[in-house]
Amino acid sequence: MKDTAKIAALDLPPATEQIEPFQVAVPQAALDDLHHRLAQTRWPDAQTVGDWSQGLPLPNAKALIEHWRDRYDWRLFEKKLNAFPQFRTGIDGLGIHFIHVKSKHANALPIILTHGWPGSIIEFLDVIGPLTDPTSHGGRAEDAFHVVVPSLPGFGFSDKPTGVGWSVLRSAQAWIALMQRLGYCKWVAQGGDWGAGVTHVLGHLKPAGLLAAHVNLLFVVPRVIPSNPDPKEKRAFDSVQQYITEQSGYFKLQSSKPQTLAYGLADSPSGQAAWIYEKFHAWTDNGGQPEDALSLDQMLDDITLYWLTDTAGSSARFYWESARNTAGGAFHFGRIELPMAATVFPREYYCPPRAWAEALWPNLFYWSEVERGGHFAAWEQPAVFVDEIRKAFRSIRTG
Numbered sequence: 001m002k003d004t005a006k007i008a009a010l011d012l013p014p015a016t017e018q019i020e021p022f023q024v025a026v027p028q029a030a031l032d033d034l035h036h037r038l039a040q041t042r043w044p045d046a047q048t049v050g051d052w053s054q055g056l057p058l059p060n061a062k063a064l065i066e067h068w069r070d071r072y073d074w075r076l077f078e079k080k081l082n083a084f085p086q087f088r089t090g091i092d093g094l095g096i097h098f099i100h101v102k103s104k105h106a107n108a109l110p111i112i113l114t115h116g117w118p119g120s121i122i123e124f125l126d127v128i129g130p131l132t133d134p135t136s137h138g139g140r141a142e143d144a145f146h147v148v149v150p151s152l153p154g155f156g157f158s159d160k161p162t163g164v165g166w167s168v169l170r171s172a173q174a175w176i177a178l179m180q181r182l183g184y185c186k187w188v189a190q191g192g193d194w195g196a197g198v199t200h201v202l203g204h205l206k207p208a209g210l211l212a213a214h215v216n217l218l219f220v221v222p223r224v225i226p227s228n229p230d231p232k233e234k235r236a237f238d239s240v241q242q243y244i245t246e247q248s249g250y251f252k253l254q255s256s257k258p259q260t261l262a263y264g265l266a267d268s269p270s271g272q273a274a275w276i277y278e279k280f281h282a283w284t285d286n287g288g289q290p291e292d293a294l295s296l297d298q299m300l301d302d303i304t305l306y307w308l309t310d311t312a313g314s315s316a317r318f319y320w321e322s323a324r325n326t327a328g329g330a331f332h333f334g335r336i337e338l339p340m341a342a343t344v345f346p347r348e349y350y351c352p353p354r355a356w357a358e359a360l361w362p363n364l365f366y367w368s369e370v371e372r373g374g375h376f377a378a379w380e381q382p383a384v385f386v387d388e389i390r391k392a393f394r395s396i397r398t399g
Contacts, residue, residue, distance in 0.1 A: 010309055012157060015088045015095030019181065022086040022097060022157065024078050026308055031074060034269055034307060038069040041270040053246075056278045060289075064277055065270050067296050068303075077301040084128065088157070089181060091174045094166070097157035098150035099124075100182065103132040105144035109397055110184040111389070112148045112175055116193020116217075117254075117315050118276040119376055120156050122302045123192075124149045126382040131389065142397070143390040150178060152194060154314030156305055161314065167325035168194065172201035176210075185209050188393055192216040192377055194318060203336035212339040212365065212396045214389065216377040217348060219333045220356045232353035243349050247282055250275070254319035262313025272312055273303045283375035285347035293380050334360065341366035341392040345381070347374030366392040 010026065046058040084099045099121060102108070111131070113124045124147075130137035131145040151158040153166045153174070175198065179187050186209050191199035196217040203213050226233055253261055265272045277290060277299060284293035306312060340361040344351050346369075354367050368388055373381035 010157075012095060012097075012159065013088065015090035015159065017090050017181075019087050019089045022088045023082050024086070024157070026074065026078060030308055034304075035069060037269050038065055041065055041268075052278075052281055056274045056281070061270070061274055061277075064273055064296065064300075068269075068273065068300050072297060072300045072304070074301075074304050074308075077297075077304070080125065084125070086157075089178070091177045091181075092170065094153055094161060094174070095159035096150055096153070096174060096178060097121075098148055098178065099128065100149075101128050101132045101147045103144040103146050105133075105135070105141045107142070107397075108132070108144035108146045109393060110146040110148065110179065110182075110187035111393075112150065112179060112187065112189050113378070114150065114171075114175070114189070114191035114195030114198045115152065115155070116191070116195045116197075117155075117318065118279050118302065118306070119193060119379070120302055120305050121149050121151055122298075122305065123376055123379040127378050127386050127389075130382070130386040134390070137386070139386075139390060143394070145389075146184070148179065148182065150175065152198075152315075152318060154318055155311055156309055160311065161317070164321065165325070166318070167321040168197040168201050169325055172198045172205060175202065176205070176207045179209065186211055188396060189213040190215070190389065193375065194322070197322060197333070200333040200336065203338040203340060204333065206338050210338065212341065212393065214341040214343070214366070214392045216343050216345055216385075217350065217375070218342050218344070218352050218357055220352050220360045222356050222359065230353075233356075236350065236352045236356070239350050247349065250279070251319060254316035255323040256320070258313055258316035258320050261316055265312035266310055269307050272307050273300075275312070276303050276306065280376075283347070283349055284380055285345070285372055285374035293374065294376070298379070336361050337363060339363040339365050339396065342368070343377070343385075343388040343392070344369045345373035345375075345377045346371065348377075349375060365395060368392075 047054040085101060086099050088095050088097050115121055115123050128147050131147050134143045135141050153171055154160045188211050189199045189202050196215040199213045199215050200219055202210060229237060265275055280290035280294060280299050284290055286292035342357060358364050370384055373384055378385040
């Protein structure tokens, strides 16, 4: 009798303090097992409303799973991913996977890009080329970056923690060690979602060599709630209230009972897909369907990565850890002295006004509000994201 648990998940090579090259090679047995499970999906009854207010509608779920089962090709994505230099190295007892692409241009600025949930390194694949090789993508040589894109602990091809403690703080400390190990004496950081959390913590830590940081999700909350909020403040408050009442169920579950959730998602690829796909609907800049912002294959690249690495539980535990190991709560990071930059994408679920950032970031050096894009900024709008990163860090290069 086959051990389906071993078939469904990948075995990662052990990591040491050396930086070892890494390539993705999913066994065909794992893909066959996935297709078998998809074919055996047991569907729930349909929602009783005509919209997404109860969650992912049954017809949308069936269309997604049918495409995954019959038309999606993981090997195409595997080939795309393996076109980038990938590595694993052991930091603080955990194997960390990362992409590292060095620019051909002199004086390129090292940058570490951090993803969140339910994203992954996939979010940044289309911006690596323009950032590292700007002259081939309509930019200037002096805007070049050396790009490092790590997988968070418990995500993708990084190891899953087997003990407690791997929060945004410990991840930020690991990123500092990673950039030092790569030999970068001066560097900058960027992130969204939990990547923004890690980047905020880096701002607090102010390690030697970190010049500045940029985020596309701002964890800034006013110390005193204004009695007569202006329109931008009211929009921010309204978005928080909507998030709490309509969108935060996933957060409460993943930060309180991640292990219970993991049993269902680790056993059912259809369940894993629905859990993530619903967030693509809620958080992207779309016209009613997730496919307005990202293609089915793009979303399934990410969903399949979660499935094949069996990281539903370990990625959810990141919420449990960070909710308990962040001063003031998971989304409150207080005053940051490091030079900070921000780009606000209009369909982000929280868009605080500039004044709130200025009150907590005394060294805010760049602010921009763009016209398109949502929570997955680099993925949804790679050209806009690249332009923002180039503009944001120009003054840091010359300062």
